[in-house]
Amino acid sequence: MxxxxxxxxxxxxxxxxxxxxxxxxxxxxxxxxxxxxxxxxxxxxxxxxxxxxxxxxxxxxxxxxxxxxxxGMRLLELGSIVLDSFSLRAVASPHLSRLQMNLGKTIFLGILERDELLYIDKREAPESRITFTAHIGARRRPYWGMLGPVLMAYLPDEEIERLLQKSPLILATKKSITENDKFIEWLRQVRDQGFVIDVETTLEGITGVAAPVRSFSGKVVAAVGAAFISTSVDSKGLKKVIKETVAAALNISRELGYSDRIERPIPL
CATH class of the missing domain: 1.10.10.10 (Winged helix-like DNA-binding domain superfamily/Winged helix DNA-binding domain)
Incomplete structure (x- = not known):
């Protein structure tokens, strides 16, 4: 009542x-x-x-x-989400600002929470010709944009299938992947190379690069990414975006206590 x-x-x-x-x-x-x-x-x-x-x-x-x-354990799960989000944002903040300054692109930080992509931080590009509607606190489908594929790529296969069943792939642009088999294969490629290049699968004319952020245990807990107008970056510029984004994600991970003894070299 x-x-x-x-x-x-x-x-x-x-x-x-x-x-x-x-x-x-x-x-x-x-x-x-x-x-x-x-x-x-x-x-x-x-x-x-x-x-x-x-x-x-x-x-x-x-x-x-x-x-x-x-x-019950549900309280522990919720508490860990809150703790991770607060500590993650505090640790990531200077790295996101530095990444934005180095690239001049819009930078996002996101996590998977309640089976959705949740944006927990953002740095707008100065004098950007486009305004991204995703804001801090916004939620999207778990596979959305550049951050979603990174976050999903490191999940167990059965979890990926569950999320795709709950949130079926939709046609957002002519380049969107709408077949589960092709999307899962793409996730394997993302996992193997350690970053994603999302070319206009969510927004026409927009490309994004994202990389995983890991906790001390090695678990992927977040993704950091840079979004920009596709035509504004050539092949050389794209390599720089990849290198800087992967480096920022790795530096955040290290501050969270992550140590990778078999560290993948940062792409050149």
């Missing part, structure tokens, strides 16, 4: 669910139904219904023997 409280829309059931989560701390890592009922001053049937819903979505787990609840 929604009521108005302090000038905002207020949901009592949601509040109670959040109170259940907040009842857990380092001193109370597992709680029984009766304990939660006493803490929240709510009936056991109400607590049970709320806990069952939270358990269904992974926010709580229940020990089958003791019947006590504890916080």
């Amino acid at each position: 929604e009521t108005v409280r302090r000038g905002t829309f207020y949901n009592r059931s949601l509040e109670r669910a959040l109170q259940i989560l907040n009842a857990f701390d380092t001193e109370s890592q597992s709680l029984g139904l009766g304990q939660l009922s006493d803490i929240l001053k709510l009936s056991r049937p109400t607590i049970f219904r709320l806990c069952s819903t939270l358990q269904e979505y992974g926010f709580l787990i229940q020990d089958q023997e003791s019947k006590r609840y504890s916080l």
Whole structure:
């Protein structure tokens, strides 16, 4: 039931669910139904219904023997996303600015979050002849643009297939890849070479170059890319964009703790 409280829309059931989560701390890592009922001053049937819903979505787990609840892995997953995003942006920020200054192109930083490409940082090119609609916080299909293929290329095959089933490839331009087999083969090429050159598959007349950013464990956690008008860069200029973008992604990765003993040379 929604009521108005302090000038905002207020949901009592949601509040109670959040109170259940907040009842857990380092001193109370597992709680029984009766304990939660006493803490929240709510009936056991109400607590049970709320806990069952939270358990269904992974926010709580229940020990089958003791019947006590504890916080679920979904909270850890969400917390790691927040932590990674904040630390990632802080680490990447100077490198993105430097990359933008070196190339004079629009620079993006993105991650995969909730099965979508999420833009978490951006540097506009000065005096750019085109304005990109993608902004910080914007979401796109997981394969979108230059960042999406990089982020998808390093996923397990079954995860790639799941994402393509959930978000089928669409025809955005005459150069868009709309067949799953061809797209997956392209992802393999991206993974092998360590970067992507996206030539007008999403926007007419726009090319993008992107490279993966890795965490200390070696997992690809983000992608950094440069976008520009296709006709503004010749073959020599494209080589520079690739070299600078891959170098920026590698430098960000190193600051995140990544160390590649068999390091692929930066393309010349």
